[in-house]
Amino acid sequence: MTIAIYPGSFDPVHYGHIDIAKRAAKIFDTLIWAAYDRPMKNLMFSTAERIAFMREAANDTPNIRVMPYHGLTVEFARSQGATVMVRGLRITYDFEMEYQTALTNRQLAEDIDTICLMTSLKYAFVSSSILKEVAFLDGPISEIVPPYVELALKKRLAQLGEDQGEKVKLVSLRE
Numbered sequence: 001m002t003i004a005i006y007p008g009s010f011d012p013v014h015y016g017h018i019d020i021a022k023r024a025a026k027i028f029d030t031l032i033w034a035a036y037d038r039p040m041k042n043l044m045f046s047t048a049e050r051i052a053f054m055r056e057a058a059n060d061t062p063n064i065r066v067m068p069y070h071g072l073t074v075e076f077a078r079s080q081g082a083t084v085m086v087r088g089l090r091i092t093y094d095f096e097m098e099y100q101t102a103l104t105n106r107q108l109a110e111d112i113d114t115i116c117l118m119t120s121l122k123y124a125f126v127s128s129s130i131l132k133e134v135a136f137l138d139g140p141i142s143e144i145v146p147p148y149v150e151l152a153l154k155k156r157l158a159q160l161g162e163d164q165g166e167k168v169k170l171v172s173l174r175e
């Protein structure tokens, strides 16, 4: 029985993430799809919102468990009995980052190994930041995110525009 964890910010989740989660769920007995509550970057959606989108995306895949976490990813993985960490690779600079993160995690926890899945070609260009930028510019995003994420993104951008007197200001949950 192998439990794997797929950690990240998922702010918000998009089809590139969902593709990796579902493919990983076919490989491992249980996949814990975990949203980090306070990443070192500004967030557009709260942990509860990010988790709700991920749950919706995973509701047809019974061996995916969506959970929030805080603190060290390896500690959370251990607390859940996970021995594998799944990450997705898009382009070459992802490799540099993931390599560094995997070596750091291995230093922290020799009992947990990292496995990287290559992105599906059609999602190779998709990232949460590009997605937010396209949405901000009123570009089409229905090929990149599920309808409930598209709706929430549009609502959030409109809200932020009204609240701030400008079109958008990303919310930092670290502040």
Ligand code: ADP
Residues within 6 Å of the ligand: 007, 008, 009, 010, 011, 015, 016, 017, 020, 039, 086, 087, 088, 089, 090, 094, 118, 119, 120, 123, 124, 125, 126, 127, 128
């Ligand atoms: P981070 O964990 O760095 O905050 P994300 O939450 O955006 O980044 O992504 C979580 C994981 O999903 C990372 O391993 C990232 O490389 C991977 N990922 C992001 N976008 C894609 C994509 N389009 N295709 C495959 N994997 C992706």
